[in-house]
Amino acid sequence: MNKLRAFVVGGSVALAVVTLWAAFRYGVAPTSRPGYLRAAAAVVLLPAIPVALTRGKLWVRRLAEYRRNGSSLSFERKSIFVSGDGVGDADETLADIEAAVAAADEYDECRRDRFGEGRGLTVRHTGFHNSFVRIAGDGRVIVTGASENTHLLASLVERAVSLPMERTRIHPLLEPKPVRGAPRAFLGLFLVALFLFGVGGVGAAAYPADAYSAPERTVFVGYDARADALPGYDETDATVDKAALLVKALDEEAVELQWDRDDATRLSEHTRQSVFLSARGAEMLDDARGESLDAAERKRVSALESDLHAAECRVASAIITRIEKGRVEGDAETLRDARRTLRERAAAAGHACTA
Template identity: 35%
Template sequence: MNKLRATAVAGGAVLLAAATWGALEYGAEAGLGPFAWVALLGVLVSVAPDGIAVAKNAFYRRRREFKGEDARAGTRDQYFASTDTFPKREEALDAVRDAVRNTDGYERVVPDDFPEGTGLSVTHAGFHNSFVRVNDSGRLVLAGASGRTADLAADLTDALGTSFDRSWANPMRQRKPVTGGLRVVLAVAILTAAGLGAGSVAAAGYPSDAYNPLEKVALASYDVRATVDPGISETEAAIAKARFRVTILQESSVEVEWTDNSSARLVGTGRVALVVAGDARSTLDDLRKRDLTAAQRTRVDRIATDLRDAEVAVATALEDRADDEGIGAGSDDIREVASALRSHRSGTGDLSLSIDLPKSEFELSLRRIDTDRVAGNNSTANGSAA
């Protein structure tokens, strides 16, 4: 097995494993459709090198046969394969040798080595040669650049009591693996397909448009680790995902500062921050309902504090950009999102904000957070409601 084929098989196996795991992990909510096509992609990737090699070989045969249809082709470069099989190679070659020696018009017949084993080299009058080989199925194959190979086939038909089918494609030609530049292109395509398949599994598990493809893969990786690593529990994975979402939110405040004077982009960044913050807060609320260890509860409280700080940072950055003279009429929309972030953070009031992301429309309800309940469940000041 060459390196390209090994890469294809490994890539296909990874995609099939990812599709199976994704269907078990996310299939109840996402359905099986997204994972079925990833599994199909895995099958295609694994057979791609062999499939291309087969296609190249078929093209070669068709091109050779097309040449034979040309009336000007004559009788040169033809191949002849016996219709009967000869299970014992040596006996078949001995019969051919005797037939040639007993027929006028041939100078000599000697053994010759070929990739599949011993064959014969038959010399006609002059310098013309024909070659007699035996393929894996036991058929005699005659080949030669001279038109006299057809004469040899006719003589052996009478001597051996068999017949020969003429072909312009070499029956002994082995299927060749993918080489050259196509090999590099195919290797890159296989790796790209593996990445796209993994990304599709992650996108099915985390379909929200608030996360970019790399962030979805990162979130799914925590689920994978919880599945395959006995040392990582589901609770640990949830804590890690909450921390990762807070990191995304922290980066959003920097992104707001770098965004050009486009109110639509600023509003979009703020709305994405609201979704991410809401997901982080939901995760933290779920975690607080679990039987956490003291260390885990401390980590959850620290993440809650960082979440509040990140929301304030994004809201402040949005408000600062809303005051820029270049923003124009969109400043009110920016302030509305900033206000929603601050209200979201404080948990005061029954606020509902409609959020329209570029690829989907959905309603995000910002719930009133019962700060007294959360404070009662935590022993430190950091344990107050996020």
């Protein structure tokens, strides 16, 4: 199994398992359905796209073969004859055909040959023209060539094996071939992106709030999966780790508020997310504090609470700095409300903001 196929099989199976696990763990709410649909689409498309491309490539080759054989079945075009049914013993069939050709006067030579599809016969006639007899994988007899003698050979084969030979413009030995070369590299990159799209869908289903970024959702799901699968790492550990990540995210909002463009709508989005992250982080830390913690865990929770309120103050400071410097285009009332909320939360926890 090549690397791309292994990735497709492993990725689609892993994504399907994770999606089912997420559905049982987090449930299926209206807000989470788009995420599950993303993941399900990735599970289906990961194996389907390579197969579709391979089949599409085959149909293009068949169409090219069809066009090369012309709009009519003339003698001058490449001739392809296929038996209606298969034969049981390929070696015996080739021996019968070889004997029949040797007994005929129209052919100069008949010899056993090996083709990409397996063993067959090469029949030479009129000095330099060749026709070919092969046995397909399903046992059908195939005669190909590009002269009128190929038609005569097909009639001879028909009598030798007692099977009707029918003319066709589509080569029956054309098989699907995998994508190779540079297109394969681009296909691999696309499939990796599709897999990540599906992983992001699982994260969006598990944590649908738009205040979370895609990487944050993925990390949260990773913490939950670790709590479910690994001994020694429980739900409380996952909650504390998620709270720590939210504190960092809240700190990043303070930075983005300083550097983002001046549009009040965009800034209001940052402040709305900051208020959400603040509330969710405090809720997670309260949940963790309600569990049985050892001294080290209690110390970490206390430190995270201090960091959370410090981050709230930094966001509040970034908001008032922009307002006072006139770097807000539009109504800044929403920003002031968010600043007031963050300052009140920090003050209620005994961490008064200075700005």
